[in-house]
Amino acid sequence: MQRIRHFLTRLGVVTSRPWAFAIILAYGLLWWIFDRHSLDWHGFATLATWLMTLLIQRAEHRDTQGIHAKLDELLHAEAHASNRLTKLDKEEPEVIEKHREQARRGD
Numbered sequence: 001m002q003r004i005r006h007f008l009t010r011l012g013v014v015t016s017r018p019w020a021f022a023i024i025l026a027y028g029l030l031w032w033i034f035d036r037h038s039l040d041w042h043g044f045a046t047l048a049t050w051l052m053t054l055l056i057q058r059a060e061h062r063d064t065q066g067i068h069a070k071l072d073e074l075l076h077a078e079a080h081a082s083n084r085l086t087k088l089d090k091e092e093p094e095v096i097e098k099h100r101e102q103a104r105r106g107d
Helices: 002-014 018-034 041-077 083-090 093-105
Strands: none
Touching (some): 018 041, 083 093
């Protein structure tokens, strides 16, 4: 189960990279070259959906990275903050949720 969670987390990061767009565009081009007759409006809608999904993923990844950079800077500036918090974003989402729940309870 841990491997699946790690894979899904990595997949989210990988799909935010620019080359993911190139793969979708290459797929669309190959589809058009080899099976032009089946690339109707449903096919274009499918490609557009994939591209929009990648755009949303990239925007969210950029925003998340920006927030993490700002929080890291605040944690470094605060003398009482724990340095281990700056590495928390490297953990799986379930580990982060557990940490947040423990922090809320004061453990």
